Amino acid sequence: MNPSLLDRRFATIGRHSPLFYDQPIELVSASGVWLTAADGTRYLDAYNNVPHVGHSHPRVVEALRAQAATLNIHTRYLNDRVVAYAEDLLSRFEEGLDRVLFANSGSEANEIAFRLAAQHTGATGVLVTDWSYHGNTRLLAGITTGLRTFEGLDPNVRAFPVPDLDDAANRERAEADVLAEALAAVDRAIEQLLEHGYGMSAVILETIFSTEGLPRVPEGYVQGIAERVRAAGGLVIADEVQAGLGRTGQRLWGYQRHGLLPDLVTLGKPMGNGHPLAAVITTDELLEEFGSRNEFFNTFAGNPVSSAVGHEVLRIMDDERLVERAARLGAEVRRDFDALTARYDRLGPTKGDGLFFGFGVFGDAARRIPDATTTKRIVEGIKARGVLLSRIGPHGNVLKIRPPLAIEDEHLPQLLGAIRASIDEALD
Numbered sequence: 483m484n485p486s487l488l489d490r491r492f493a494t495i496g497r498h499s500p501l502f503y504d505q506p507i508e509l510v511s512a513s514g515v516w517l518t519a520a521d522g523t524r525y526l527d528a529y530n531n532v533p534h535v536g537h538s539h540p541r542v543v544e545a546l547r548a549q550a551a552t553l554n555i556h557t558r559y560l561n562d563r564v565v566a567y568a569e570d571l572l573s574r575f576e577e578g579l580d581r582v583l584f585a586n587s588g589s590e591a592n593e594i595a596f597r598l599a600a601q602h603t604g605a606t607g608v609l610v611t612d613w614s615y616h617g618n619t620r621l622l623a624g625i626t627t628g629l630r631t632f633e634g635l636d637p638n639v640r641a642f643p644v645p646d647l648d649d650a651a652n653r654e655r656a657e658a659d660v661l662a663e664a665l666a667a668v669d670r671a672i673e674q675l676l677e678h679g680y681g682m683s684a685v686i687l688e689t690i691f692s693t694e695g696l697p698r699v700p701e702g703y704v705q706g707i708a709e710r711v712r713a714a715g716g717l718v719i720a721d722e723v724q725a726g727l728g729r730t731g732q733r734l735w736g737y738q739r740h741g742l743l744p745d746l747v748t749l750g751k752p753m754g755n756g757h758p759l760a761a762v763i764t765t766d767e768l769l770e771e772f773g774s775r776n777e778f779f780n781t782f783a784g785n786p787v788s789s790a791v792g793h794e795v796l797r798i799m800d801d802e803r804l805v806e807r808a809a810r811l812g813a814e815v816r817r818d819f820d821a822l823t824a825r826y827d828r829l830g831p832t833k834g835d836g837l838f839f840g841f842g843v844f845g846d847a848a849r850r851i852p853d854a855t856t857t858k859r860i861v862e863g864i865k866a867r868g869v870l871l872s873r874i875g876p877h878g879n880v881l882k883i884r885p886p887l888a889i890e891d892e893h894l895p896q897l898l899g900a901i902r903a904s905i906d907e908a909l910d
């Protein structure tokens with residue numbers, strides 16, 4: 483008997499590379515929000531944020547093809563495509579955030595951001611939230627709190643918990659008290675970094691706190707962190723790898739939800755619609771300082787093909803008004819979820835923003851004990867109904883629903899119907 487594709491994968495890529503679902507799906511093609519499996523099943527994609535403007539968008543495919551057929555070269559020559567893309571991308575940020583360093587992945591962008599911060603501040607102390615993920619380089623393994631890493635936290639790193647106003651422990655408390663307690667934890671973490679001589683280099687914040695489980699944070703929380711870090715001499719890195727490019731609806735960048743102006747913004751996943759493209763956005767001052775101290779060069783990042791693809795993604799977002807759509811459809815889904823979660827006392831309130839949402843599943847309604855097993859069953863049930871999504875959070879009990887921004891009104895009945903039916907099946 484021929485070995486299965488799964489066995490061949492294990493024999494080459496190994497057994498530890500993660501695969502979704504009890505029975506992994508073999509995918510063979512995709513278009514818009516639809517994925518087609520080898521057995522012919524079509525799935526509505528409610529999980530993937532990388533195919534931002536839609537899988538295999540014909541305009542992205544053509545931009546890639548046309549530029550690949552014309553010129554692709556490393557980044558040490560002048561090329562108008564690259565500069566035009568940088569100009570367009572930067573025009574979408576606030577004044578002052580007017581320089582870009584292209585990168586190949588979100589990990590690389592975050593690694594570079596930390597390098598800039600350390601060189602600017604002369605400090606090495608890093609603050610990170612509990613249960614977060616920012617990438618897979620050595621430095622980032624040493625700040626990872628949301629996935630298992632052999633390295634563990636590096637000595638110059640302190641993690642602090644992100645408060646969730648929806649948590650059982652916080653539901654009856656005043657928001658101001660939750661905020662004060664959460665910021666006191668940040669103060670303590672900064673004090674420790676200073677006491678141990680690391681100084682304050684940077685805090686990194688994923689601006690929708692997705693790995694953390696989409697907590698509903700108190701008003702002023704993110705600004706409060708930024709003020710404290712800056713007062714201690716550090717910089718603020720906004721990781722927009724998941725929350726950026728309109729994901730949260732109404733606005734392009736997740737940090738804008740919090741009234742924050744970061745010193746460094748890191749971008750990835752959706753930028754290239756599947757083509758490896760990422761960036762660090764920063765100030766002239768920080769880039770000048772870094773550039774004058776380092777002969778920094780990147781072979782692939784920001785090459786003409788990547789730039790053609792990234793630029794086309796921005797144009798499609800404008801032409802198809804995807805950010806406004808994310809806000810409108812997100813609000814519609816939220817209304818539906820609010821009705822659904824009100825029906826079951828084992829479901830927490832709707833979480834998230836724009837086209838990134840979910841809700842918690844609990845085993846004990848009164849005490850809100852997270853129920854990962856039932857959540858997994860619900861995710862599998864939704865898959866059986868032709869919709870792909872996942873789950874997140876420290877307890878793995880928050881549904882993670884994050885479709886391509888290309889999702890349209892006509893897809894909502896299948897999305898919501900599959901979720902409703904699977905919830906009914908699991909909880910009724």
Ligand SMILES: Cc1ncc(COP(=O)(O)O)c(C=O)c1O
Binds near residue numbers: 590618721
């Ligand atoms: C918030 C966040 N930052 C950074 C990364 C790393 O990006 P990449 O996998 O492109 O290196 C990820 C990947 O999941 C992410 O979710």
